[in-house]
Each structure stands twice: as C-alpha cells, then as structure tokens.
Amino acid sequence: MSNTAELSTAAIRRQMLAEFWFYFRQNRGAVAGLFVFILLVLTAVFASVLAPHDPTAQYRDALLLPPVWQEGGRAEFLLGTDAVGRDMLSRLIFGAQYSLFIGIVVVSIALFGGIFIGLIAGFFRGWVDALIMRVMDVILAFPSLLLALVLVAVLGPGLTNAMIAIAIVYQPHFARLTRAAVMGEMRREYVTAARVAGAGNIRLMFKTILPNCLAPLIVQATLSFSAAVLDSAALGFLGMGAQPPAPEWGTMLAEAREFILRAWWVVTFPGLAILVSVLAINMMGDGLRDALDPKLKRS
Amino acid sequence: MVRFLLAKLLYLIPTFLGITIIAFGFVRILPGDPVLLMAGERGVSPERHAELSAQLGFDKPVVMQYLDFLWRLLHGDFGNSLVTKKPVLTEFLALFPATLELGLCAILIATLVGVPVGVLAAIKRGSWFDQVSMTTALVGFSMPIFWWGLLLIIFFSGFLGWTPVSGRISLMYFFPQVTGFMLIDSLLSGQQGAFISAVSHLILPSVVLATIPLAVIARQTRSAMLEVMGEDYVRTARAKGMPSRRVIGVHALRNAMIPVVTTIGLQIGVLMAGAILTETIFSWPGIGKWMIDSISRRDYPVVQSGLLLIAGMVMIVNLLVDLTYGLINPRIRAS
Numbered sequence: 001m002s003n004t005a006e007l008s009t010a011a012i013r014r015q016m017l018a019e020f021w022f023y024f025r026q027n028r029g030a031v032a033g034l035f036v037f038i039l040l041v042l043t044a045v046f047a048s049v050l051a052p053h054d055p056t057a058q059y060r061d062a063l064l065l066p067p068v069w070q071e072g073g074r075a076e077f078l079l080g081t082d083a084v085g086r087d088m089l090s091r092l093i094f095g096a097q098y099s100l101f102i103g104i105v106v107v108s109i110a111l112f113g114g115i116f117i118g119l120i121a122g123f124f125r126g127w128v129d130a131l132i133m134r135v136m137d138v139i140l141a142f143p144s145l146l147l148a149l150v151l152v153a154v155l156g157p158g159l160t161n162a163m164i165a166i167a168i169v170y171q172p173h174f175a176r177l178t179r180a181a182v183m184g185e186m187r188r189e190y191v192t193a194a195r196v197a198g199a200g201n202i203r204l205m206f207k208t209i210l211p212n213c214l215a216p217l218i219v220q221a222t223l224s225f226s227a228a229v230l231d232s233a234a235l236g237f238l239g240m241g242a243q244p245p246a247p248e249w250g251t252m253l254a255e256a257r258e259f260i261l262r263a264w265w266v267v268t269f270p271g272l273a274i275l276v277s278v279l280a281i282n283m284m285g286d287g288l289r290d291a292l293d294p295k296l297k298r299s
Numbered sequence: 300m301v302r303f304l305l306a307k308l309l310y311l312i313p314t315f316l317g318i319t320i321i322a323f324g325f326v327r328i329l330p331g332d333p334v335l336l337m338a339g340e341r342g343v344s345p346e347r348h349a350e351l352s353a354q355l356g357f358d359k360p361v362v363m364q365y366l367d368f369l370w371r372l373l374h375g376d377f378g379n380s381l382v383t384k385k386p387v388l389t390e391f392l393a394l395f396p397a398t399l400e401l402g403l404c405a406i407l408i409a410t411l412v413g414v415p416v417g418v419l420a421a422i423k424r425g426s427w428f429d430q431v432s433m434t435t436a437l438v439g440f441s442m443p444i445f446w447w448g449l450l451l452i453i454f455f456s457g458f459l460g461w462t463p464v465s466g467r468i469s470l471m472y473f474f475p476q477v478t479g480f481m482l483i484d485s486l487l488s489g490q491q492g493a494f495i496s497a498v499s500h501l502i503l504p505s506v507v508l509a510t511i512p513l514a515v516i517a518r519q520t521r522s523a524m525l526e527v528m529g530e531d532y533v534r535t536a537r538a539k540g541m542p543s544r545r546v547i548g549v550h551a552l553r554n555a556m557i558p559v560v561t562t563i564g565l566q567i568g569v570l571m572a573g574a575i576l577t578e579t580i581f582s583w584p585g586i587g588k589w590m591i592d593s594i595s596r597r598d599y600p601v602v603q604s605g606l607l608l609i610a611g612m613v614m615i616v617n618l619l620v621d622l623t624y625g626l627i628n629p630r631i632r633a634s
Binding site: 029040075123134135138141142143144145146147149150153156173190226230233234238239240245250253257267268270271274275277278280283286 | 311317318325328330367434437438440442443445446447449450452453456457529568571572575576578589590591593594597602606609610611614617624625
C-alpha cells in the first residue's frame with residue numbers, strides 16, 4: 001500500500017515538473033536566460049581550468065594592452081590587460097564566481113530571514129504582526145543602496161559585510177510576501193483540518209502552510225538574485241564592496257574608471273559581464289513567474 | 300477623504316520614529332568611541348573627552364539622548380558637519396535642488412518615453428515593435444547604471460566630444476543662484492550660451508538616471524494596458540462602434556494609468572539610489588555625491604542626518620503617491 005502511495009507521489013512530482021517545464025519553455029527568453037545562467041555557473045565552477053592566467057598575476061611588460069583584434073593586442077591576452085598588466089579574460093572568468101556566490105548568499109539570508117519573520121507575522125497576527133511590519137516599513141523607507149552603504153560604513157567595507165548589508169535590505173520583501181501568502185492560506189480549510197487533527201503551531205507553519213506559499217517567493221528570489229549582483233557590483237564600484245585585487249566585476253570597474261578615455265576595454269568588459277548575467281537571471285525570472293504563478297498572466 | 304488622509308498620516312508616525320531610531324542608533328553601533336566619532340577628534344585627554352561627552356549629550360542615559368535627538372530634530376537642528384562646520388540642514392538644502400533637477404528631468408524622460416512605448420507595445424501586442432521594445436526594456440531594467448554612465452561618457456564625451464564629462468555648468472559662466480535649478484537660473488541670467496551649457500551638462504546624467512525607471516514604466520504601462528483592454532467596458536465601447544483611438548485614449552488609457560501613476564511615484568526610492576551612483580560618475584554636486592563623500596570622509600553627523608532627511612523625503616513622497624492613488628481611485632479610500 002505504502003509502495004503505491006510513494007509511486008503515485010513520485011508520479012505527481014514528475015507530472016508537476018513536466019507541467020512547469022511546459023510553461024517555462026513557452027517563454028523563449030526564459031530558456032535563453034537559463035542557458036546563459038548555466039554557462040555562467042559552469043564558468044564559475046571551472047574558472048581555474050578555463051582561465052588562461054592567474055587573475056591576480058601582473059605582467060609588467062603588458063600594461064593596458066588592447067584586445068587581440070585591435071592593433072597592439074597580443075594573442076596570450078585575448079581581451080587585453082588592465083592598468084597593472086592583469087589578464088582581463090581571466091579576471092572576468094573568476095569574477096563569475098564572486099557574482100554567483102554573492103547572489104546565492106544574499107538570497108539565502110534574505111529568503112530564510114524573510115520567510116521566518118513573515119511566517120511569524122502572518123501566523124500570529126496581532127501586535128507581533130504590527131511590530132514586525134512596522135520594522136519592515138522602516139527598512140523599506142530607505143533607498144536600498146543608501147541603507148546598504150551606511151550598513152557597510154558601520155560594519156566596515158568588504159565583501160562579507162556588503163553581502164550582509166544587501167541581505168538585510170532585501171529581507172523585508174520576502175517577509176511581506178510570505179506574510180501575505182500565509183494570511184491567504186490561513187483561511188483555507190486544509191489548515192483548519194490540520195489544526196483540528198492536532199497539528200501544533202510549528203508543524204502548521206512550516207509543514208502545512210509554507211509549502212503552499214513558495215511560488216511567489218521563488219519568483220522574488222530570482223529577482224533578488226539579479227538585484228544582489230547589481231547592488232554588490234555597485235557597492236564594489238563605490239569602493240565599499242569586495243576590495244582590490246579581488247576580480248569582482250564592480251571593483252574592476254572602479255579600478256578602471258580613470259582609464260575610460262584611454263582604454264575602453266577595461267571599462268566595457270566587466271560591465272558587459274554584469275549586464276549579461278543580470279539580464280539572463282531576469283529573463284529566467286520572467287519565465288519562472290509565468291510557469292509558477294498562473295494568476296499572473298503572461299504580460 | 301479626510302479620514303483616509305488622517306489614517307495615512309497616523310500610519311506614518313511609527314515609521315518616522317523607526318527611521319529616527321535607526322539614524323540615532325547608527326552612530327552608536329559604529330566601531331569606535333561615538334563621542335570622538337561625532338566630535339571628529341582623536342587622542343583627546345580624559346578631561347576633553349568628558350567635556351565633549353557632556354557637550355554632545357553622551358553622558359545622559361540612552362533614552363534621554365534619544366529624546367534630546369528627537370527634540371532637536373523637531374526644531375530643525377540636524378547637527379553640524381565635521382568637515383565644513385556648517386549646519387547639515389543648510390548643506391542639504393543647498394545641494395538638494397541639484398538632485399531634484401536631475402531627478403525631475405530623469406522622471407520626465409522616463410514617463411514621456413516609457414508611457415507611449417508601453418501603450419504602443421500593448422496595442423501592437425506580439426509585433427516586432429512589442430518584442431524589440433520589451434526586450435530593450437528588460438535590458439534597461441538589468442542595466443548596471445554606473446557602467447552605462449561610463450559608456451555614455453566614453454562615446455558622447457570622449458569619442459564625439461558633444462557633452463562635458465562632469466559638473467552642472469561650464470566654468471565660463473557665473474551667475475547668482477535664484478531657484479537652485481541650473482536650467483532656470485541660466486535662463487534668468489541672460490548670459491548667452493549658459494542655458495545650452497546647462498542642458499549639455501544635464502542630458503547624460505538624466506538619461507542614465509532615467510534608464511531603470513523608464514524600463515519599469517514601459518513594462519508596467521504595457522501590462523496595465525493589456526489588462527484593461529480585456530475588460531468588458533472596453534469591449535462594450537468597441538461594440539458601440541467607437542473609433543479605436545477614442546477607445547484606447549479615453550477608456551483604456553485613463554484606467555490603465557492608475558497603477559502606472561503609482562509606479563512612477565514609487566520610482567523615487569529607485570531614483571535616490573540611482574542618484575548616488577549617477578552623481579558620483581558625473582561629479583554632480585547633489586545629495587547622492589554628498590552622502591558618498593561624507594561616508595568616505597567619516598563625517599558621521601552628515602551621514603546620520605542625511606540618512607534621516609532622505610528617508611523622510613522618500614516617506615513623504617510615498618504618502619503623496621498613496622494620496623494621489625486614493626484621489627484617482629475611490630475604491631482604495633473605502634478600504
């Protein structure tokens with residue numbers, strides 16, 4: 001009997017996955033985004049194999065070399081070198097590691113924190129809810145980058161602190177979404193049934209209600225992932241994120257600023273890398289929204 | 300409407316208090332001695348430390364310190380900058396017109412381009428225009444604007460030599476500030492070429508700052524239009540034989556604008572965050588650059604009050620957006 005039950009659960013899962021893929025696939029941009037994102041992940045994972053040079057090695061005989069197709073370029077430095085003779089391509093490849101790492105860490109902290117807070121607010125309501133939501137309103141009243149900057153000023157510049165700061169700033173979005181979803185689900189009969197059957201608060205919150213609130217959270221997580229890549233690059237650009245010589249794309253742009261009118265490649269490529277990654281994740285997010293949330297019609 | 304207004308205002312009080320608590324607490328959790336940080340002094344004798352502590356009110360209990368802080372805020376005392384020694388509020392008010400001018404131009408560009416593009420994309424759903432404009436909007440939405448600004452500088456200032464790289468007006472011109480808006484002041488000055496110079500300085504930063512709001516507004520307008528165009532009253536209007544232009548212009552657009560107006564209003568936070576980056580790239584002497592400079596100079600009284608003033612401003616604009624929404628959509632008032 002239990003075997004059949006397990007089988008049917010697996011079958012339902014497969015069916016759900018197939019349905020998800022069917023809707024996701026309808027959006028060609030989303031599939032393209034997914035493809036680029038997979039490439040980005042592979043680049044980050046195999047960075048040390050793919051990169052032709054050490055990202056921090058300085059070649060003193062090759063300062064500000066242009067890309068290979070431009071006059072003066074050298075084949076060993078395909079995308080040229082920066083002001084201290086480091087290979088641009090290798091730095092860009094290793095930069096993918098930073099961006100993905102930042103995205104994953106920020107979204108994980110913001111997602112788990114937000115879900116926990118939102119669940120408590122939506123489940124218990126009353127003064128707990130009022131207090132939590134006012135605190136969230138306060139965080140949302142600050143422009144996100146400004147609050148992140150000030151938090152980094154408090155914690156000290158650096159990648160870890162930048163990630164914590166961005167996660168704190170993003171977390172209210174998850175809390176609000178979770179709360180709204182939980183409040184919607186709480187009125188449903190299956191929740192009452194579970195409560196009557198003797199389920200405790202913790203079980204109700206995490207096992208009964210939460211799995212039914214996940215769709216909008218996944219979509220928000222994708223959007224936050226791309227926003228985290230952008231914001232951390234912005235912090236790096238302002239000198240408050242990852243510190244040199246880390247090959248983080250925003251930090252690379254900050255170092256390249258004074259050469260913008262002399263060496264276009266030191267500015268163009270890191271920014272292009274940020275744009276392509278963020279765009280790919282956003283396109284994927286659009287597809288996820290279409291596939292996971294039938295209420296949000298494709299627009 | 301009065302009840303709606305009062306309810307919204309009451310709602311703001313806890314948020315405002317929360318903002319003041321964050322601004323107040325920020326200095327106290329900074330690594331280092333808050334007395335020395337706020338006084339901008341180092342290695343002082345114990346006597347001087349006690350004197351400073353008393354002067355800044357750090358010798359009182361924390362609750363009293365906070366109440367003092369609130370009291371001073373309510374009397375318009377936002378402290379003095381450690382670097383310039385001037386009152387923070389004076390500095391803020393002097394620099395604010397520059398950010399406001401930039402922000403207004405950006406939101407104007409974003410709205411004037413974003414709304415028509417969104418409407419057209421919705422009307423011609425599935426056409427090449429729809430696909431190209433929405434793909435472009437998604438690129439704009441994903442744009443690291445600090446890089447976008449640098450690219451525009453490389454192309455328009457470096458390669459074509461059309462626009463200046465930084466500042467608000469050429470150093471050739473000098474005239475008294477009347478409104479603080481360079482476009483208006485340059486016109487009032489009557490100096491030949493001043494207005495053109497102001498425009499050429501403003502154009503690139505405005506375009507950069509407008510990029511993300513433009514993309515958001517275009518996407519939002521398109522989806523709002525699509526939703527409204529599927530409504531019964533639009534179908535009825537069409538069925539009555541009303542010309543398409545009138546159906547779209549009067550029936551659909553007016554209703555689709557309700558969420559769009561909110562979106563435009565809510566871009567203020569995005570604009571403020573964008574202003575920090577845009578002003579840094581173009582050396583635009585506004586609030587964003589002032590905050591960044593103060594953070595790097597460790598001018599904490601400025602950071603503290605600047606944070607408060609900016610959050611307060613965003614809060615008030617959000618309230619105005621809410622009220623406008625209530626005004627144009629009676630259903631919101633009722634709820």
